[in-house]
Amino acid sequence: MGQHLHPTYMLRYIRAGALRLLKSSGIFDLAKNSRWRSQRLLILCYHGIALEEEHKWIPALYMHPDLFEQRLQALRTGNYAVLPLGEAIQRLYRNDLPPKSVAITFDDGAYDFYAQAYPRLKDFGFPATVYQTTFYCDYRQPLFHLISSYMLWKRRGLVVKAAGIAGISGPLDLRTAAGRAKTLNDLVEFVKNQKLSEEQKNELAASLASVLDLDYSDLVRKRILQLMRPDEISHLAAEGIDFQLHTHRHRTPMDEGLFLREIRDNRKRLMEMTAGAVPSHFCYPSGVYHLEFLPWLQKEGVVSATTCEPGLASLGDSPLLLPRLIDVSGRSPLEFESWLTGVGFFTSRPRRRYKLPSRRTRRTEAAYSP
Ligand SMILES: [Zn+2]
Numbered sequence: 001m002g003q004h005l006h007p008t009y010m011l012r013y014i015r016a017g018a019l020r021l022l023k024s025s026g027i028f029d030l031a032k033n034s035r036w037r038s039q040r041l042l043i044l045c046y047h048g049i050a051l052e053e054e055h056k057w058i059p060a061l062y063m064h065p066d067l068f069e070q071r072l073q074a075l076r077t078g079n080y081a082v083l084p085l086g087e088a089i090q091r092l093y094r095n096d097l098p099p100k101s102v103a104i105t106f107d108d109g110a111y112d113f114y115a116q117a118y119p120r121l122k123d124f125g126f127p128a129t130v131y132q133t134t135f136y137c138d139y140r141q142p143l144f145h146l147i148s149s150y151m152l153w154k155r156r157g158l159v160v161k162a163a164g165i166a167g168i169s170g171p172l173d174l175r176t177a178a179g180r181a182k183t184l185n186d187l188v189e190f191v192k193n194q195k196l197s198e199e200q201k202n203e204l205a206a207s208l209a210s211v212l213d214l215d216y217s218d219l220v221r222k223r224i225l226q227l228m229r230p231d232e233i234s235h236l237a238a239e240g241i242d243f244q245l246h247t248h249r250h251r252t253p254m255d256e257g258l259f260l261r262e263i264r265d266n267r268k269r270l271m272e273m274t275a276g277a278v279p280s281h282f283c284y285p286s287g288v289y290h291l292e293f294l295p296w297l298q299k300e301g302v303v304s305a306t307t308c309e310p311g312l313a314s315l316g317d318s319p320l321l322l323p324r325l326i327d328v329s330g331r332s333p334l335e336f337e338s339w340l341t342g343v344g345f346f347t348s349r350p351r352r353r354y355k356l357p358s359r360r361t362r363r364t365e366a367a368y369s370p
Contacts, residue, residue, distance in 0.1 A: 015347060019334045022343055032078070032341040038099040040312035041092045042339060043085070043324040044071075046106045049116035051224050057153045059329035061364060065116050067329060071336060072124045075102060078340055084242060085129040085281055089304045089322075095315060102340065104128040105306065105324065107246065107283060108368060109137075111223040114232045118241065130236075131246035131283035131306075133368045134269040136227045144201040145367035146225040148187050148208055152180045155212045165207050166190040172211075198370070227368075230273045237274035244281040245270070245302065250368030252285055256296055263300045281305070283324075286365040294320045312345055 022028060031037055046068070047061040048054055054062035075082055081098040083091070088103040104121070106113050109132035121128050136143060155174050162168045166187050173179035187208070191201055209216035219225075228236075237243055248265035263282070270279050280303045284293075287308030297305055297320055304319045311323030325339055338344035 019338050028341045031343045037342040040314050041088050042102045042312050044104050045324045045326045048110050048112045051112050051222055055329055057150055063329050069120055082126040084127040106130045108133055109228050111226045111228050114228050129242040129244050132243045133246045133250040134266050135249045135370050137230055139198055141202040142225040143367040144205055147205050149184050151212055151214055152183055165211050233273040243270050243274050244279045246283050247285050249370055250285045259296050
């Protein structure tokens with residue numbers, strides 16, 4: 001341990017040491033096979049599996065495909081019962097879960113699910129649910145906010161002449177996260193103020209790429225930061241992937257009528273793409289929920305809703321407030337295993353029951369709202 005170790009790192013060392021001890025002393029196995037664990041369902045949450053280097057850009061939302069494969073391997077090696085979400089939730093409330101049950105979910109439904117996650121899930125024979133937001137499925141272009149942020153990050157360390165792009169007069173200072181955030185903010189504000197169409201946003205992203213000396217057509221061709229298209233969703237649905245609700249425009253208005261419209265538009269689009277399968281499971285966009293939403297969801301026939309509160313779902317949880325573990329690149333294999341066994345629930349930092357996702361996550365996810 002270094003002399004100037006930051007308390008956060010020190011805590012991490014201590015926690016890693018504690019986990020190693022718990023594992024070597026057999027506590028992991030005890031927990032894994034306990035009655036407590038057998039009555040609980042661990043719902044895992046993923047966002048994206050990198051097509052390029054998205055996992056270096058936002059490690060909390062994107063994961064390297066090799067790491068994702070390691071996670072799947074851990075599930076197989078540990079003999080976990082990976083269940084389809086609908087079945088898992090039914091059995092949870094019937095108090096009839098198999099031992100060591102897990103469900104795998106993906107948020108948003110980006111193309112990388114199609115290209116990176118699905119083939120690996122298929123290899124392992126694991127079922128998965130995609131909470132699909134649908135507005136941008138019909139646009140054959142990257143999500144403006146995300147691709148702009150990604151391109152600025154790719155040119156981190158540089159100061160670039162902007163040449164009047166988006167009304168920005170000075171050079172773009174991409175040397176710091178703050179400088180990149182400011183540039184991104186200027187771009188997003190410009191789009192908002194000028195009320196740019198989707199087509200114009202795409203043109204602006206292309207101009208930004210050229211200012212940054214990046215090959216935009218290559219990024220578009222690779223389908224980086226695009227949603228799955230309707231034909232891809234249809235294909236995966238036919239292959240057995242479960243598509244569920246995440247709102248059409250990735251937002252949850254506080255107005256009942258607007259909220260219901262989000263659910264209905266989302267459901268309608270999904271049913272068109274999935275041969276009429278009626279989605280009835282929901283995930284709160286960006287993990288943001290309010291108790292007002294619960295009766296609205298019930299009215300719409302939604303039978304379960306997942307949050308981003310870390311935990312294992314139990315019989316005592318409201319089906320419309322099910323905890324879910326967001327798996328991130330920075331989580332060590334040991335920590336991941338601790339969550340599978342159930343030990344992670346006790347060793348992770350206590351959290352407030354109601355916690356908003358980080359500003360960055362919320363801002364990133366805002367990309368899915370037109
Ligand atoms: Zn989302």
